[in-house]
Amino acid sequence: PDETLEQQARDRIDQLTKPPGSLGLLEEMAIRLAGITGEQTPDMSKKAIVVCCGDHGVVEEGVTAYPSEVTEKMMANFAAGGAAINVIARQTKADVYVLDVGSRARTVPDGVIDCKVRPGTDNMASGPAMSRDEAVQAVMTGVEMARRLKQEGVRVIGVGEMGIGNTTPATAIAAVITGSPVDQLTGRGAGVDDAGMLRKIRVIEQAIRVNQPDPQDPVDVLAKVGGLEIAAMAGVMLGGALERMPVVIDGLISTSAAMIAVGLSERVKPYLFASHLSEEPAHRILLEKLGLTPLIHARMRLGEGTGAALLFPMMEAAVALMREMATFADLGLEGP
């Protein structure tokens, strides 16, 4: 990000007709967007949500309330425009791109981008979820996607996912990277029952014990206890930073991907924006680690990029305030 432009944005904000700092995190957002895009009032008209999809071998351990087949059904739902993310993206004027990075679906529905690395991961409770090479391929899929979006004129990317069982690998990643106890990080995902929760905690602990992922090696963590869609999301974040685009993260899964991306390079961090705080306990802990503050506290836990898409109107408001508000001088008043 361009620090000179950030400082110019900060100076302008303090001339606007409001008490200094009174627009809170919207001010910070406007300043960061100026620095990232190199424009004092960036054009945010073209927005995209990327929904990365994948399945998980670990579901055979009974860690989730839904069968893997739902991932395929939901990809068809995304393609038909009937899922929650389609509705919210229509409301907030964003285009939805659906990527099959690793579902078990034998055919990819029309309207879904086929970039499948493999059909679902292996069960991480008994060995690595995937090979290191597969993890790298999935990350690159995301990097390429960010590049494509930039070429299509997209100015801001929201990152979401769909993958039955994927709070389990996301929580495993959180546990490996933060070192926090698994039982303090684990939540109910899409709605597992009490017995399922206990199983989920045991399975995550077992996956870490069996695989011994190296917290200092993000690709190792991804390969051993991650997921294909998580790898792709980390790639979109890396790619977003490479293309100097703001990237909005969503709930726990995309935040676990952000931990991987920032693990690969700290220089990704200035491009990331938190959107909402989900009900998953690991989410707050990871956001704090990343130094990001979520603006939306709506107890959502759906994924798909729904929280990210809800941040778009606030980002656009932040930019519009910079562009359209009167200054103290306009009103014939002294500045603060």
Place this chain on the structure above:
Amino acid sequence: PDETLEQQARDRIDQLTKPPGSLGLLEEMAIRLAGITGEQTPDMSKKAIVVCCGDHGVVEEGVTAYPSEVTEKMMANFAAGGAAINVIARQTKADVYVLDVGSRARTVPDGVIDCKVRPGTDNMASGPAMSRDEAVQAVMTGVEMARRLKQEGVRVIGVGEMGIGNTTPATAIAAVITGSPVDQLTGRGAGVDDAGMLRKIRVIEQAIRVNQPDPQDPVDVLAKVGGLEIAAMAGVMLGGALERMPVVIDGLISTSAAMIAVGLSERVKPYLFASHLSEEPAHRILLEKLGLTPLIHARMRLGEGTGAALLFPMMEAAVALMREMATFADLGLEGP
């Protein structure tokens, strides 16, 4: 609100293609809006922000960082479309109505609705801010405004304000109604310094001691330690409930008005929606008392209805989800 429609909305939400409850507070919002409007997917296209303006005699005690003249300048700014609320309302497709309920401005700017009850309150540190009759008139101004908006086809009202010094009466109202110590409720408002903060706390304590407002009598509280714009906002909330319209509250000042409105009748409560959580310490306490949960945590403290207007896109998203999402049956899946 219509409980049958609320139940129908709840039933429908549980058929949509998402884990039950996973849209969190957006689900609650959609259910409440259905009950209030009598429509399962209410038309939210016409939205209004009402900005109630007034001045405060208590500013002569040095409780604020800006002079009273700024209220008049800001009314002109609202009328010209250059204030923060104008920008955010344009972004979120809401119309802004500015009411001069009690500013000291000698002439009301074009584009501002003149319903002045009196030019500013008296200094509450040495006597009542206004008479009981004036407080009633100001409330009625707001009731009439809600009625007018209903007639103009507005479907949801956000309530904001402008009035230099008005965190002082709002905090006094909070102290009288909650019984909490003034020093735990008082914040910096538009940005008073440390010495000003101590003065503000002493002045609020003095105003309560001198006037002895009766916490059981909301109009008495308004008249003795309130403000004209606060009274009008309480009226808009009463009027909104009478017209069965959802009313979105904003920061501390409008939430203090909500305490007055709910004090007059508990039946106002089901029509109120919290938007954001401001930096003023009394705000959280009042929202908890009202049983309302703010969705936006952006450290804003500007007023004008800026937080309320930022909630509109989320309300519209909540309704759109009800209207447009596919059901489990659509996908050939069993429901939850």
